[in-house]
Amino acid sequence: MPPSRKKKARPLPAKQPLQGSAYQGLARLLKARAGEQKLSVRDLEKRMGKPRTTVHKTLGGQRRLDPIEFLEWCDALNIADPVGAIRSVMTT
Numbered sequence: 532m533p534p535s536r537k538k539k540a541r542p543l544p545a546k547q548p549l550q551g552s553a554y555q556g557l558a559r560l561l562k563a564r565a566g567e568q569k570l571s572v573r574d575l576e577k578r579m580g581k582p583r584t585t586v587h588k589t590l591g592g593q594r595r596l597d598p599i600e601f602l603e604w605c606d607a608l609n610i611a612d613p614v615g616a617i618r619s620v621m622t623t
Contacts, residue, residue: 545563553617553620553621554592554595554596555592556620556621557592557596557601557616557617557620558589558590558591558592559592560616560620561590561604561608561617562590562591564608564609564610565608566611567591568608570608572586572587574592575607576592578607579603579604579607589604601613601617
C-alpha cells in the first residue's frame with residue numbers, strides 16, 4: 532500500500548461582504564417600502580409564505596436575494612417597477 536498522504540487543507544471560500552454593497556441599498560429599499568405600508572416582519576412572513584428569519588435577515592441586509600425572490604418581494608410590497616428599484620439602488 533502506498534503511504535498515506537495528508538490532504539492539503541483548503542481555506543473555506545470567503546463570504547462576499549454585504550456591507551456597503553448594492554445589497555445593503557436593496558435591503559434599505561425593501562425595509563423602507565415595508566415601513567411605508569406599516570408591514571411588520573410577521574406581516575411579511577404571512578404575506579410571502581417565508582420563515583420569519585428569512586424575512587428578518589433579508590430586511591437587515593444579511594442575506595442575498597436571487598432574481599426570482601426579489602420579484603416575490605416586489606409583489607409583496609407592491610413595487611411596480613423592479614428594474615427601476617434596482618437602478619435606484621445602483622445609482623446611490
